[in-house]
Amino acid sequence: MKLLHPIIPPTYKPLSNIINHLFKSQSFHTFQHQKPSPKPHHKPPHKHPKKPFRKPIPFITDLKQIQDPDQSISLFHEYHQSGFKHDYPSYSSLIYKLARSRKFEAVENILDYMKTRNIRCREALFIGLMKHYGKSRLPDKAVELFGRMQFFNCVRTLQSFNTVLDVLVDNERSADANVMFKSGAKLGFRPNSVSFNVMIKGWLKKGEWDHARQVFDEMIERKVEPTVVTYNCQIGFLCRNGEFDKGKKLFEEMREKRIHPNEVTYALLMEGLCSLGKYEEAKKMMFDMEYQGCRPRLVNYGVLMSDLGRRGKIDEGKALLLEIKKRRFKPDVVMYNILINYLCKEGRTAEAYKVLVEMQIGGCDPNAATYRTMVDGFLRAEEFEEGLKVLNAMLMSKHCPRLETFTCLIMGLVKSGKIDEACFILEEMEKRKMRLDLGSWNALVTDACGGDRGFVALTRELVSVH
Numbered sequence: 001m002k003l004l005h006p007i008i009p010p011t012y013k014p015l016s017n018i019i020n021h022l023f024k025s026q027s028f029h030t031f032q033h034q035k036p037s038p039k040p041h042h043k044p045p046h047k048h049p050k051k052p053f054r055k056p057i058p059f060i061t062d063l064k065q066i067q068d069p070d071q072s073i074s075l076f077h078e079y080h081q082s083g084f085k086h087d088y089p090s091y092s093s094l095i096y097k098l099a100r101s102r103k104f105e106a107v108e109n110i111l112d113y114m115k116t117r118n119i120r121c122r123e124a125l126f127i128g129l130m131k132h133y134g135k136s137r138l139p140d141k142a143v144e145l146f147g148r149m150q151f152f153n154c155v156r157t158l159q160s161f162n163t164v165l166d167v168l169v170d171n172e173r174s175a176d177a178n179v180m181f182k183s184g185a186k187l188g189f190r191p192n193s194v195s196f197n198v199m200i201k202g203w204l205k206k207g208e209w210d211h212a213r214q215v216f217d218e219m220i221e222r223k224v225e226p227t228v229v230t231y232n233c234q235i236g237f238l239c240r241n242g243e244f245d246k247g248k249k250l251f252e253e254m255r256e257k258r259i260h261p262n263e264v265t266y267a268l269l270m271e272g273l274c275s276l277g278k279y280e281e282a283k284k285m286m287f288d289m290e291y292q293g294c295r296p297r298l299v300n301y302g303v304l305m306s307d308l309g310r311r312g313k314i315d316e317g318k319a320l321l322l323e324i325k326k327r328r329f330k331p332d333v334v335m336y337n338i339l340i341n342y343l344c345k346e347g348r349t350a351e352a353y354k355v356l357v358e359m360q361i362g363g364c365d366p367n368a369a370t371y372r373t374m375v376d377g378f379l380r381a382e383e384f385e386e387g388l389k390v391l392n393a394m395l396m397s398k399h400c401p402r403l404e405t406f407t408c409l410i411m412g413l414v415k416s417g418k419i420d421e422a423c424f425i426l427e428e429m430e431k432r433k434m435r436l437d438l439g440s441w442n443a444l445v446t447d448a449c450g451g452d453r454g455f456v457a458l459t460r461e462l463v464s465v466h
Contacts, residue, residue, distance in 0.1 A: 069101040106386035167268035169202035239272025309342030344377025
């Protein structure tokens with residue numbers, strides 16, 4: 001079975017052409033559930049038997065253990081050759097694995113094969129793929145995939161339409177998103193609050209307050225109920241731009257309309273106050289919000305922690321962390337990252353490392369940002385061996401440092417005479433298909449060879465030829 005044959009990358013048409021093509025398609029209407037016909041009253045309600053325990057699929061179990069996307073393709077073929085019959089769960093799991101690694105050519109080959117075999121795909125698969133295209137800065141591919149869903153016997157709903165809008169907005173394509181949004185009716189969709197919220201977010205992202213308000217007014221005219229997210233987008237924009245009073249006015253408006261503010265609403269207002277240097281008022285708002293029926297969350301404490309860090313009040317930030325624990329909140333990785341970040345910026349790497357250890361003891365796992373912040377902190381302080389220890393832990397946790405972090409650490413280890421350790425880092429980079437650029441190699445060779453100019457020149461020549 002030649003499933004993953006090479007394909008010629010498709011050429012992408014302008015978005016307007018793609019949308020015009022969509023208009024010609026049939027069966028693009030929003031899926032609506034049919035109401036079940038009423039059952040006769042004399043019959044007792046039917047009790048559905050419990051679903052039998054679904055046995056794990058061996059291929060998917062093995063696939064989860066593999067990190068290398070090429071190995072996952074080989075595993076797929078091995079199972080097929082052994083007589084295993086792949087079905088939708090197998091294909092979709094492999095597609096997700098490849099998409100996360102940005103192996104989109106392989107993804108397209110699998111989709112083509114599924115289409116020829118008439119394997120019906122669920123909308124969730126396409127939504128997930130469109131999001132991956134968006135994260136990879138390939139919004140046109142997301143739009144094209146949206147247009148091709150019908151060929152996989154898949155009914156598109158408003159959820160996939162909203163996903164495409166969001167992908168366009170997140171990729172700085174608000175104008176194209178607006179074209180598609182305006183064309184929703186022709187495609188058989190009636191925009192809901194999520195659709196309007198995405199468009200409002202897009203215009204605000206571009207700083208277009210008037211356009212965002214026009215969308216909001218249209219939302220009201222079309223009798224689509226605004227949500228807390230609708231107001232949060234606008235309140236956040238105003239507060240970030242120093243217009244706290246206007247944000248507070250919107251806050252009062254939403255309460256009058258009986259749209260209950262959530263912890264994010266208060267966090268946005270608190271950020272607005274902190275940006276105006278009103279930390280104490282922000283702290284008071286956090287305690288007052290509970291009286292309004294909204295319990296403070298970690299996001300609210302995070303606003304206070306960030307403000308203290310920005311103003312260099314690290315010790316107060318550490319005290320705030322203790323206060324959070326006393327209030328029986330379990331600090332999350334975001335809270336710890338804020339504190340570690342500002343401790344490292346102040347050069348207090350030993351304290352930052354202690355916080356890293358404490359969070360793990362407390363049952364909070366560091367994420368990639370935690371490790372990167374800690375490694376970079378050690379590198380800035382020229383504590384290269386300590387940085388290497390944290391980087392080792394990072395690699396064991398299956399997180400990947402940035403190329404700049406690898407480069408800086410190698411340079412530091414070489415200058416410190418730790419050549420074996422530097423070679424270990426180069427090997428780890430090679431495993432991840434990451435390489436130093438020529439400028440970094442030249443600097444590395446110069447540091448490694450010391451004053452032997454002839455050897456430096458020869459090595460540079462070999463590197464440039466290679």
